[in-house]
Amino acid sequence: MLFLRLMNLVLLTVGKTDVKWVKEGLDLYASRLNHYVPFSVTEIPELKKVSALSRQQIKDKEGELILKRVGPSDNLILLDEKGKEFRSLEFADYLQRKLNGGARSLVFAVGGAYGFSEAVYSRAQGKISLSRMTFSHQMVRTIFAEQLYRAFTILKGEPYHHE
Numbered sequence: 141m142l143f144l145r146l147m148n149l150v151l152l153t154v155g156k157t158d159v160k161w162v163k164e165g166l167d168l169y170a171s172r173l174n175h176y177v178p179f180s181v182t183e184i185p186e187l188k189k190v191s192a193l194s195r196q197q198i199k200d201k202e203g204e205l206i207l208k209r210v211g212p213s214d215n216l217i218l219l220d221e222k223g224k225e226f227r228s229l230e231f232a233d234y235l236q237r238k239l240n241g242g243a244r245s246l247v248f249a250v251g252g253a254y255g256f257s258e259a260v261y262s263r264a265q266g267k268i269s270l271s272r273m274t275f276s277h278q279m280v281r282t283i284f285a286e287q288l289y290r291a292f293t294i295l296k297g298e299p300y301h302h303e
Contacts, residue, residue: 148245149179149288152209153281154202154252155186162278169285176292177239181281182209186252195254203257206249214245216264218256219284221274223267228301231268231287232294238266248288250280 157163166181173179184205190198210216215238226234238246248268249260256264270283293300 149173149177150214150245150247151179151181151250151281151285151288152184152206152247153181153250153277154184154206155277156183157278157281159278162282165282166285169282169289172289173285173292176296179288181285184209198252199254199257200259202252203260206251206256206260207263210247210249210263211245214247215241215266216260217246217248217266217268218260218264219248219250219270219280220256220267221269221272223269225269225271228287228290229294229303232291235288235291236295248284250277250284253277 157166170179170181184202187193187198187201193201217238249256249264251260270280270287275283290301
């Protein structure tokens with residue numbers, strides 16, 4: 141249970157949260173997570189005047205903004221529909237292995253409406269899928285923050301998770 145080596149845990153998102161209950165839920169789990177590890181949410185502003193851009197151009201521009209926020213020693217994990225699915229206990233084990241790997245920061249990224257650019261996929265060390273279902277980019281923030289919190293309670297042997 142050696143997860144304090146990690147200096148920083150970041151949820152990197154494209155776009156701001158404008159749904160009140162999503163923001164409240166995200167804030168709740170962020171405050172709970174900070175009891176275990178430094179956790180922050182970094183929001184990249186949505187692109188302006190995208191109507192003249194293709195989907196690929198939007199992904200490429202968002203990808204540049206994402207990559208600017210990821211340091212050279214950061215471990216980047218994408219929340220992506222093509223990623224690996226985990227049960228909660230499996231995710232806790234995955235997280236423990238990542239945390240013990242010595243990364244300076246573990247950055248989990250939520251892309252924009254069209255996903256990630258090839259440059260972001262190339263930079264990433266992994267991909268995680270929260271479900272085969274599609275969730276709004278707003279809701280994913282809170283759902284994932286809750287799963288991070290759940291994973292830490294599992295790693296600490298606390299009674300939050302029942303199995």
